[in-house]
Amino acid sequence: MIDQKTQPNSFKNLCEVAQSIFETRGNNAKIKLAAEYFGDLADENDLRLAAQFLGEGAFSDVSGKRASVGHRTIAVLASEFCEIDYDLVFKQCRTVTGSSSETIQKLLENLPEARKKWKGLNLTLHEVAEVYEQLYITPKRDLKQQIIKEIWTKMSPLEVKYFIRIMGQGSLRIGFETRSVVSAIAKAFEKDAEKVRYAHMITGSLGETAVLAKNNRLGEATFELFHPLSFMLASPIESRAVEEFDQYIAEEKFDGMRCQAHISNNKVALYSRDLNEITSSFPEIIEFFSGKNLPDFVLDGEICVFKNDTILPFQLLQKRMGVKKPSDKLLTQYPVIFVSYDVLYYKDQPCFSNTLLERRVLLEQIAETHQIPLSSQMEITSREDVERLFERALAHGNEGLMLKRKDSKYEYGQRRKSWLKVKKPSGSLDVVILYAHAGSGKRGGTYSDFTLGISVKDDERYEEEFIPIGKAYGGYSNDELAELNKRINTITLERFGPTLLLKPELMVELEFEDIQVNNRTKAKYTLRLPRFKAIRWDLSPNDADTLKDVEQLYQQKLEKERESQGGNPSFIIPT
């Protein structure tokens, strides 16, 4: 028999390390395991793949490549491979584990029909990367299936599990996310974690970052225009006790969409929160920046619909989002502007390491020279100031207030306490639980997602009593979830795989951020960020809010009197 000793650069070794990380408690212990693993990889191409597989997926995030194999394809394929019925057997197994890939691992291990078909052949990282590449270039589904089936015969069940998870470009679900991979790279090569994080932010690739760290070349990672930077994010103020108000400045939280503008001479590119390019949707902003012969700079800011000196609701901005070539009519109806509030790069120099105050001075200078709209900043010294300004922001139609720490750097890609957001939930509805869905990941084995309904009993447009208005999977405590699961057992009417149809009985007070029109749903409205506020054991389905209530809330929001910018504006256009 051939000696099957695990080589450091085998895919199996990566999977075993990932599994140990999953089974180890404590972040430092996990980082140590990954760091030792990275240190063991002599070849830099192996290291690149290992860091990428552990933290990003089959492909580097910036590559734009995807294997493009759907969950269902994988599940059906696995059922065929294991010679079991997909609907009858596989789905039940997945409901219990909450994970397709874990299910497949176990079936490959347990079923004699499947065991015959695979041999762990100790593929190298490189060989597996080639398979992902093949999947990327193969457009046809049946060919993709063939490639996958073929590779599974050469892998152990553990390898298949991670092969699937890595292919999905999502989390490996081992309690080890990007930030930990970055720390492990720093530890493996004895580098400053902050420098590694910076290199990762600039390169956008964990694999590249690991190689730079190994070769003592972290300094080579430099910022480039037209490569978007991860946005700095804000924490909700409720979770942080603010002590020194005078260390913060306040800005209104605009009712728009976050945007990063890269400008070089006459070239302009806009990027959204998820770092996708959205330039073509907003020609008036491009036009605004073009033809001014601007120097190179990168601004962080917000796109808002702005008409008659008033910021108009986000709902109207939605009519522009995703529209690649907006018509003249759309442009006249919903004109947008870009309001800047931060500067990240100016004339060959990144400035995210400067303090907010320093960046603001620079931003004001740029804005004044080139007449670019910029946010109004207000000094605060007390909670009363925050409340007063918060009310004013709401009067402007904005979402709330941002508090930004004056001495903070631009913490790209992080959500810490340097930026705080003050928001009020938009509203709440009393709804009834219609369906319960089996959770996945760490909620596997419990019913944790719920489809919630509003009443249309007296609504002539519908024949049902209740119709779905949204799906929520959070806001409850563990105890409440356990109690819900107990109750669900007693009111289940029917089971469709991982979904239970329930007798409409359990009432929930549902909190949400916003109501949006969505014609693809039965109610024609969807809620943004719906979550449980309270389980209302005291209410009966007769108390459920109606679709008419939802419509009314939406209209109120749309028609809510918005103060024009007037003498007290949320942003300034320098003249």
Next chain:
Amino acid sequence: MITITKAGHHGILLPELNIGLDYSGSKADHIFISHAHADHMPRNRSLTVYCTRPTSRFMKLRGFTGKMIEMDFEQPLETDHARITLFPAGHILGSAMTFIESDKGSVLYTGDYRTPPSPATEGFKIPEAPIDQFITEATFSLPIYKWKSHDELAMQACTFARQTLEDGYTPIFLAYNLGKAQELMFMLKKLNHPMQIHGAGFKLCKVYEEEGFDLGDYETYQRENCEGKILIAPSSAPESGFASNLKKVRTAYCSGWASNEARRTQLTADELIPLSDHLDFFELIDLCEAIRPKKVWITHTPNPKVVEHFLSKKGITSGFLDLEASAND
């Protein structure tokens, strides 16, 4: 064939024979209790029931006040209509399968069982006489469940305990307090290290000792004096302050459900030991194939269709006897 009816939350009733199985209604003359887990014990605490000697001891300790007539394994009881024999089920100490023979055929009701049996039980034995109808639990009724051998699991438990103690931590095993807890103690005793068991489980240990099962060096849990001992407690105990005075502890969750990865994050356990007192899916299918009854009735499962499907592929007829699902593992 003997008519089998489900009696809702009250267990199973064989109306022609006036026999109840894990039954707490009023329509049976003879009621047989398979074992002393709460979901199988009669809800009506003042019934007269038949069971094994250990089961009767456990039930008494757990608050059953009715009359219990003790039966030995493989010593039949004759009634006007039938002959009833108990066979060891390998689930927990005293657990019994009930075999009923009559003019109308035979039925074997498994209660909860495990094959190969748990080492801290009387073993597992199938009657030699033909079985017409086989009423089987199927708690782990999916092909994702396949257990490791008892030896492997015992090794895992011992290694965890030894390593934890060596590192200067106190090991806590989370295990159900009747059956699983004692099985673990039985596995861990070879470490020759003092153990403490949660009060609810402690009082049940003496039944094991009476039946000749040495559980090693153990005492009841004492908060002030538990550091450095091997601790055993039900999984709910840590939430209610069990050993919360200790800073350096590591916990191992011991249950068949531990084989699901989601349990790791749900329970924040350091070690998951998939030690079950039920048989796994493949053992179930193999056993049915070995017995080849005329009909298999599946109970105690959320997924009867999967078992039916696999059995039908083997040419075995089966159906679902819809009882309340088992809460205890």
